[in-house]
Amino acid sequence: MALRFSKGVWFISISSVLAALLFAYANLPEEVLVSQQGTDFLYVDREGFFYGSLGVVTIINSLVFILSAIFNKDIPLRTWFNGLISVLNIFFIISFLLINAINSTERFELERTAFLIYGSIILIAVWAISWPIYLLVRKFWIKPAA
Numbered sequence: 042m043a044l045r046f047s048k049g050v051w052f053i054s055i056s057s058v059l060a061a062l063l064f065a066y067a068n069l070p071e072e073v074l075v076s077q078q079g080t081d082f083l084y085v086d087r088e089g090f091f092y093g094s095l096g097v098v099t100i101i102n103s104l105v106f107i108l109s110a111i112f113n114k115d116i117p118l119r120t121w122f123n124g125l126i127s128v129l130n131i132f133f134i135i136s137f138l139l140i141n142a143i144n145s146t147e148r149f150e151l152e153r154t155a156f157l158i159y160g161s162i163i164l165i166a167v168w169a170i171s172w173p174i175y176l177l178v179r180k181f182w183i184k185p186a187a
Contacts, residue, residue, distance in 0.1 A: 047123035054130035061134045065141035066091045121172050128168045132161040
């Protein structure tokens, strides 16, 4: 049951990533600002940003199918991995919408959204370390049924 739920959450997250990417692409200028270090600015072409982002999202989300083919019998691992990819998709959604906001003509204060980026990175880290913790708990505290 948990695997079905995680697949559903993953499907909703990948759909949301694609919607956020298309929304950002529709509103971006021809030259997209992706990084600023002091007075140095890094711009990429709008199509390059779109196809590069789409490629990264596709590769990361296709890992769900690869892992489920390799570890077909390990349901807890597949459930956890679907959750990990869903959490990464949340990070992508926030990143695409933030890049859209930075490149808009409206006034934007980056300081007010830092908690979203840091929060999503912390969420990824917490989810990533939850698997080793789960394995330790299962090994030392849960006794197998006789």
